[in-house]
Amino acid sequence: MSGRATLGSRWLQAVILLSLLAGAAIWISGSKPASTNTKALRIQVGELRSQAAEGQFLAELSLAGSLTHNLISIEASTLEEDSRALIQTLLSTDAAAELAQKAAQGKELAGRLNTDLQRLSGSFDKPNELESLRDDFAQILSQLTSLEASLKQRG
Amino acid sequence: MKKFLEIFLGIMTAMGGFVEIGELTFMLNSGARFGFSLLWVVALGTAGIIVYCEMAGRVAAVTEQPVFNLIRERVGFNVGLVTLIAANLVNILTCAAEIGGVAIVWQLLSGWPYRWLVLLALLFFLIVVWFFSFHWIEKVFGLLGLLMVIFMITAIALKPDWTLVAQNFVPNIPRFESSQEYFVYAYFVVALISAVMLPYETYFYASGAIEDGWNPSDIKLNRIVVILGFILGSTLAVALLIIGAQAYLPRQLEPQLPGAATLGVAAVFGKWGMLIALGGMFFAFAGAAIETALSSAYNVAQFLGWPWGKYRPPKKAARFNFSWIIVFVLATLIIITGLDPISVVEYSIIFSVIILPLTYFPLLLIAGDKNVMGNFVNGRLANILGWFFLVVITLAALAAIPLMIITHGGKG
Numbered sequence: 091m092s093g094r095a096t097l098g099s100r101w102l103q104a105v106i107l108l109s110l111l112a113g114a115a116i117w118i119s120g121s122k123p124a125s126t127n128t129k130a131l132r133i134q135v136g137e138l139r140s141q142a143a144e145g146q147f148l149a150e151l152s153l154a155g156s157l158t159h160n161l162i163s164i165e166a167s168t169l170e171e172d173s174r175a176l177i178q179t180l181l182s183t184d185a186a187a188e189l190a191q192k193a194a195q196g197k198e199l200a201g202r203l204n205t206d207l208q209r210l211s212g213s214f215d216k217p218n219e220l221e222s223l224r225d226d227f228a229q230i231l232s233q234l235t236s237l238e239a240s241l242k243q244r245g
Numbered sequence: 246m247k248k249f250l251e252i253f254l255g256i257m258t259a260m261g262g263f264v265e266i267g268e269l270t271f272m273l274n275s276g277a278r279f280g281f282s283l284l285w286v287v288a289l290g291t292a293g294i295i296v297y298c299e300m301a302g303r304v305a306a307v308t309e310q311p312v313f314n315l316i317r318e319r320v321g322f323n324v325g326l327v328t329l330i331a332a333n334l335v336n337i338l339t340c341a342a343e344i345g346g347v348a349i350v351w352q353l354l355s356g357w358p359y360r361w362l363v364l365l366a367l368l369f370f371l372i373v374v375w376f377f378s379f380h381w382i383e384k385v386f387g388l389l390g391l392l393m394v395i396f397m398i399t400a401i402a403l404k405p406d407w408t409l410v411a412q413n414f415v416p417n418i419p420r421f422e423s424s425q426e427y428f429v430y431a432y433f434v435v436a437l438i439s440a441v442m443l444p445y446e447t448y449f450y451a452s453g454a455i456e457d458g459w460n461p462s463d464i465k466l467n468r469i470v471v472i473l474g475f476i477l478g479s480t481l482a483v484a485l486l487i488i489g490a491q492a493y494l495p496r497q498l499e500p501q502l503p504g505a506a507t508l509g510v511a512a513v514f515g516k517w518g519m520l521i522a523l524g525g526m527f528f529a530f531a532g533a534a535i536e537t538a539l540s541s542a543y544n545v546a547q548f549l550g551w552p553w554g555k556y557r558p559p560k561k562a563a564r565f566n567f568s569w570i571i572v573f574v575l576a577t578l579i580i581i582t583g584l585d586p587i588s589v590v591e592y593s594i595i596f597s598v599i600i601l602p603l604t605y606f607p608l609l610l611i612a613g614d615k616n617v618m619g620n621f622v623n624g625r626l627a628n629i630l631g632w633f634f635l636v637v638i639t640l641a642a643l644a645a646i647p648l649m650i651i652t653h654g655g656k657g
Contacts, residue, residue, distance in 0.1 A: 103603065108643075109643045109646050129425075133653055143498035147512075155515070155516065157516065160354065160356040164353055165505065231497065242422075242423075
């Protein structure tokens, strides 16, 4: 029984090691650090889209009095930091020529989103500001969704 | 009456301790991305953890030996050592994510700086685990983790199409436009199986059985607690997935932060609902942090033959106590560097699935060994289910890393 268990475990370890090696091979063959490809841009735009959706949700719930001051300010600040990191990624990589226009649109929308998230973190108990932000987030969300869909179509 | 109370508390504790930060993140995101279509994976994973935790509890009650003792005995020192190192690395990562989750919850409640709260969380855990008994820790964090029931009530209040919910408990694969989306779906299948069947739960459960002094007369109790506790716990996981599908999918929001997880509750129950959700998350994450730290210490002590157990005075199990302190400190060092707890948990969930077969294979052999288990040996059903889930988790372990890379950690 003990020998069977050892042999079985060795087999399992070998199989898992194979999986790790396969993963490493896929990673090495798939990495393209030189320029932003469609897939990478689509992922970044998808993340921005989710952040815009959360911004809109936060603004709506804050207007309804369903959130605390701490939650809205911390959540908005964290989203703002995340969107800033995404802007840096978008700025630091050169988009392939055929993607330049879409990458520029992504950067512009990311900039607007970042500004709105900054405003959101200090807008608790300011209904007018929250209403304006809610509408703005909805607009950015719609534009990011369209951009993401067009990137999906490119493959 | 006392026995009934014990069973009831056991079930409630298992239920309250079922969800942790990884499960919260992956369940909500699964619903937010794929609607109800991954519910069958939650059911599959729940059946798997029931099968193996029942075996671990039964083996512990009969042999009075926990999982890692048996792993070393069965597979030898060298092979066992690889499993031990892998298991504890994953435990430390999971513990780091849970500590980060606790600090985020405290930050959302207090507004204090995150890094200070991480340190405060470390202090909190050291005090709680040092001064309180295993029984007290298990019951308090498990039972107060039941505040997470607010997510179940929210899921019902969101009025999902229950026929559609029921249909998705049958294995299915939705139609996607591209092969990449199939890969992302497969990545979530693997991640959900791992999130539900996290290996530390088995180590902790078996060690807990010995801490509580179980013997063969507790085997029925073991079976009832495991089956009912985990089924009720998985209804919490199902509720999270439903909230993802009902509250986040239509908004195109893929929640990444613990704060975002409370928005679905806040939308239904307002500020108080949100505060209860944060309370539930605190106890769920804190309970998991303690379980992972203790589980690591149990693993090392059991493997190396040191005296172990919370029931022993600290001086009599000094190396065991030193081990869980080290785990808390290492986990805190990882998370205080500023690593995002959600990213950490994603890695820990994916690496967990890789060690699942290495943990469960020796357990399956021992539970099926008549010489060791006597009359309590696996029946035909337990053996069939055990081997079936071993194949499932081995396939999941094989696919985990390639899928993580192909899908950029599930992002697309």
